[in-house]
Amino acid sequence: MNAAAAFLPAESKPREVVYELKSVSKTYAMRQIHALDNVNLRLERGSFSSVIGSSGCGKSTLLKIMAGLQSPSAGSVVLAGKPVLGPRRDIGMMFQHATLFPWRTTLENIVLPIEIRDGKQAAAAKHEAGRRLLDLVGLKGFENVYPGELSGGMAQRAAICRMLITEPEVLLLDEPFSALDELSRDFMNMELQRICMARNATAFLVTHSIPEAVILSDVVHVMRPRPGRVVETVAIDLPRPRTLEMITTPYFGALVAHIRSRLDKEAA
Incomplete structure (x- = not known):
């Protein structure tokens, strides 16, 4: 061969x-x-x-x-x-940087796509699903922490949760x-x-x-x-x-x- x-x-x-x-x-x-x-x-x-x-080949x-x-x-x-x-x-998308809003808690950032799409009441109903995702990525207990208190890797894990919350x-x-x-x-x-x-x-x-x-x-x-x-x-x-x-x-x-x-x- x-x-x-x-x-x-x-x-x-x-x-x-x-x-x-x-x-x-x-x-x-x-x-x-x-x-x-x-x-x-x-x-x-x-x-x-x-x-x-190579850079410029059209990947982005x-x-x-x-x-x-x-x-x-x-x-x-x-x-x-x-x-x-x-x-x-x-379709879920994740970028090079986590781009979490600093004035929102980790959980609030995760359910943000639901809030934008369907309103605050629908986002509140997804809080439990958000907590399960945080557990999945090893961030259990960080629901109410703000992005400034997260390391780069932790912020990216939160961004993964935000991508997954809509079940793409x-x-x-x-x-x-x-x-x-x-x-x-x-x-x-x-x-x-x-x-x-x-x-x-x-x-x-x-x-x-x-x-x-x-x-x-x-x-x-x-x-x-x-x-x-x-x-x-x-x-x-x-x-x-x-x-x-x-x-x-x-x-x-x-x-x-x-x-x-x-x-x-x-x-x-």
């Missing part, structure tokens, strides 16, 4: 496709920028996918289109059988732990895996870190420079739950090296 064949998706029982992008392209006519070209993606229920590529544009924050110039975006034509309740079909993650130090980032990646497995969540991560993509993902989509297009999908055949010890294994190193070589080839 050659090196490339070693990273082809293994045969397995197909799962339900939750999210699908077909021939998605994006052009910013005013700036004459062709950001994305013919992107095709399928996210299966309960899967964790990542996209990785892709995520905005998937979140319904921008419209594609061509192609279709379908979630749970319905076209994504704008922001939706069944898919989680879109825009480098959520890039601002953390390396040790905290490793810990939060393992926490994110645990949470996704506990809820059978379908997740899609944008990252610049090859090891982060490999340790978290079932598949890693490699993008070429602008106009962005997926040039290879790498299956990650590591057992779950993943552990940080796997980073030192030869197979993990081979995956990282393969993805890095493909990125280097596309950048040449």
Whole structure:
């Protein structure tokens, strides 16, 4: 078997496709920028996918289109059988910074999406669900603490709860732990895996870190420079739950090296 064949998706029982992008392209006519070209993606229920590529390859544009924050110039975006034509309740998104409101308690920040969408009474009814989520991410007892009293990692865990409170079909993650130090980032990646497995969540991560993509993902989509297009999908055949010890294994190193070589080839 050659090196490339070693990273082809293994045969397995197909799962339900939750999210699908077909021939998605994006052009910013005013700036004459062709950001994305013919992107095709399928996210299966309960899967964790990542996209990785050089800066400016269109990763953030892709995520905005998937979140319904921008419209594609061509192609279709379908979630749970319905076209994504704008922001939706069944799409959860998490950004690089927690962006918690400092004048609201942790619990009040978590139920904020419900309050904005359905009012204060509906948000109050979700307090118990918010407390269960805090317990899930290891923040039990911090319900009434304000963001200024939380560490960076704790604030990001609260942000995860805020994303999950609306029970979205898919989680879109825009480098959520890039601002953390390396040790905290490793810990939060393992926490994110645990949470996704506990809820059978379908997740899609944008990252610049090859090891982060490999340790978290079932598949890693490699993008070429602008106009962005997926040039290879790498299956990650590591057992779950993943552990940080796997980073030192030869197979993990081979995956990282393969993805890095493909990125280097596309950048040449």
